[in-house]
Amino acid sequence: MRFSSIGSGSAGNGLVVEQHSTRLLLDCGFGLRDAENRLARINLSPEQITGILITHEHEDHAGGAFKLAKKYNISVWLTHGTFKMLERTLPKEPIDIRIINSHTAFNINDIEVSPYPVPHDAREPIQYTFSNGDKKLGVLTDTGCSTPHILEMLSGCHGLVLECNHDLDMLMNGIYPHSLKQRVSGRLGHLDNKASADILSKLDNRQLTHIIAAHLSEKNNTPDLAISALSDALKCEKNWIGIASQETGFDWREI
Numbered sequence: 676m677r678f679s680s681i682g683s684g685s686a687g688n689g690l691v692v693e694q695h696s697t698r699l700l701l702d703c704g705f706g707l708r709d710a711e712n713r714l715a716r717i718n719l720s721p722e723q724i725t726g727i728l729i730t731h732e733h734e735d736h737a738g739g740a741f742k743l744a745k746k747y748n749i750s751v752w753l754t755h756g757t758f759k760m761l762e763r764t765l766p767k768e769p770i771d772i773r774i775i776n777s778h779t780a781f782n783i784n785d786i787e788v789s790p791y792p793v794p795h796d797a798r799e800p801i802q803y804t805f806s807n808g809d810k811k812l813g814v815l816t817d818t819g820c821s822t823p824h825i826l827e828m829l830s831g832c833h834g835l836v837l838e839c840n841h842d843l844d845m846l847m848n849g850i851y852p853h854s855l856k857q858r859v860s861g862r863l864g865h866l867d868n869k870a871s872a873d874i875l876s877k878l879d880n881r882q883l884t885h886i887i888a889a890h891l892s893e894k895n896n897t898p899d900l901a902i903s904a905l906s907d908a909l910k911c912e913k914n915w916i917g918i919a920s921q922e923t924g925f926d927w928r929e930i
Contacts, residue, residue, distance in 0.1 A: 676694045676812065676929070678691065678930075679717045679925060679927045680889070680924030680925045682704075683919035683920065683921060684893065685735055685893070685921075687704035687709070687735050690814065690836065691719065692812060696725075697784040697786050698724050699783060700726070701803060702729060703739040704734060704737065716923070725783060726752060727751045727752070728753070729753040729761075731757055731797035736817070737761055741770060745766045748770075750770075751770060752783075753773075754774070754801055756799020757800070758774060777790050777791065786806070786807060789828065790802070791824060791825065793825065795864075796858065810833040812832060812833065812834040813829040814835075815829060816838035816840075816865075819860075819863045819864040819866070820862045820870065821870070821873070826878060833884055834883070834884065834886075835878075835883060835887070836919065839867075839890070839891055840859070840866055840895070841859060841860070845896060846859060847860075851894075865892075871901075871904065871905065872905055876908040876909075886905060886909065886915070888901040888916060891921075
């Protein structure tokens with residue numbers, strides 16, 4: 676199983692998970708042409724995408740999903756709450772919508788998909804783990820805090836994409852208005868570097884071979900700060916920590 680990001684941040688998100696001929700796109704926060712170009716960068720065409728999974732309704736995660744699904748006849752999986760928030764953006768032509776339970780695992784061809792709920796300021800937000808029966812990839816972004824269930828879902832991963840949205844000092848001393856600072860740093864907002872490191876330190880990481888810091892704020896964080904926090908938590912060399920960038924995401928990683 677391998678995975679690659681086509682971009683990560685407040686301007687758009689997308690992550691591809693591949694096992695054999697099954698290729699799942701987790702979120703699509705990019706316009707149609709942009710998404711096509713970003714997939715081409717990792718040598719994929721939209722026709723090769725088996726399905727699109729949506730974590731929640733925010734524009735940077737779901738803004739381009741229905742357009743891509745409509746043009747290329749791709750099925751879309753999402754929770755009922757997310758669907759209700761996005762229903763008004765559905766194209767006139769029908770697309771294949773699959774409503775999922777946030778606690779129930781399911782299979783899409785060669786990949787087992789396990790959704791799990793997270794605290795975020797959306798209608799029914801979830802994140803996912805992916806498995807081929809042998810290896811497990813965990814993804815956690817867009818959550819304001821941890822929960823015991825999150826720790827349970829992410830323990831034992833071979834690969835982990837983990838939000839490091841902001842450095843709390845940079846956020847609080849930055850240009851954002853007070854209300855936005857409170858939203859971003861709140862329990863329904865986004866993880867700061869230290870909170871992400873704390874989550875990481877509590878997981879069973881004995882099988883972890885890839886760790887990627889994702890969804891970094893361009894105004895309130897730096898790659899160096901995120902890398903330092905995660906490497907300290909794992910007690911590993913800094914060059915072992917990857918970064919998912921807004922412009923290029925990251926190239927294929929295999930687990």
